[in-house]
Amino acid sequence: MSSSRRSARHDAVQRPVTELARILHDKTGADVDEELLQRGLVHRSYSYENGGVPHNERQEFLGDAILGLVVTDHLYHAHPDLPEGQLAKFRAAVVNSRALAAVAREIDLGSFVLLGKGELSSGGRDKDSILADTMESVIGTVYLCGGVAAAARLIHDLMDGRIDASAELGAGLDWKTSLQEVASAAGLGSPHYTVQEQGPDHDKVFTATVLVVGEPVGTGIGRNKKSAEQLAAEQAWRRLKEHTGTGA
Known part of the structure; x- marks a missing residue:
């Protein structure tokens, strides 16, 4: 998606959660509960402005752990001769805000996020930090609906290219x-x-x-x-x- 098309989409009304549930089902085979997914898209700024409705930080916390597990497991088995320190560097090259934001943009996740007016007016739908946190929340949601296997399918679908590329990066891992x-x-x-x-x-x-x-x-x-x-x-x-x- 071009930057101009993405910007236009981000300025539009939030897309319905049913669309994202369909995308996730196609990638994982899991039936994603739409109510749970909707909560996973609520940023704290929206919660603050709307009477303290539940936001996505618990699902984000869970998704962060699942993401780390899946990526670590993949690296451990893909590189049996590498020491722990090098595996940790490879993982850090993938499990970071910039990488997560990039894969979030691939599914246009920003257009689904519920944000407060301040974040919306400052381009929050395309901020790395918000996209990365929401991506982790979505991973956590898929885990809650379909278990580790479904969450792993989503992570591999979105991130395998980056996981494999991490092993080819230079000493600085950037x-x-x-x-x-x-x-x-x-x-x-x-x-x-x-x-x-x-x-x-x-x-x-x-x-x-x-x-x-x-x-x-x-x-x-x-x-x-x-x-x-x-x-x-x-x-x-x-x-x-x-x-x-x-x-x-």
Whole structure:
């Protein structure tokens, strides 16, 4: 989904929970209770403005634990010779707000979230922190409805590519470091980043472009400069890996 289409969707009325329940069923085979899922989409800002209706932080707490278990189990069995410290670094490269926000955007999760007026007016539907927390809440909801197996199917469907890529990242376990290493190994020199910003101070959007030997190879859009550059570096890293076959 393009950034303009995503922004338009995020400015629209919240999408019905039945749509998300259908998406989750297609990915997991689980029948997701819509009332429970609705609660899993309630941000604390909405709860505060609407008489203290139940919000999603308990489901988020549960989903965080299930996510960590599934990713750890996958890494443990996929890399039987690696020490605990390296496995922990791989897990940290996947189980973080930026990665979770990215997979949340893939299912347009922000358009389902219930937010207070302040968060809505400041672009809350596309904030990494809110998207990541809501993604964990959705994982927790799927677990409550379908058990570990259903939650694991959702996590693997959304995150397997990132889990596998974590093992190829460089020593810094971040995309900018890894792109630097791949570009250097291919004799392409150091990547260069340009960043543009749009919007008022309270709701800025940053667009980063990364150039390698003067050519744009990746673009990222984020709520701050750092996240935009990381997203641009990830896109560029994948393209260079595909075209050069160079290891990180």
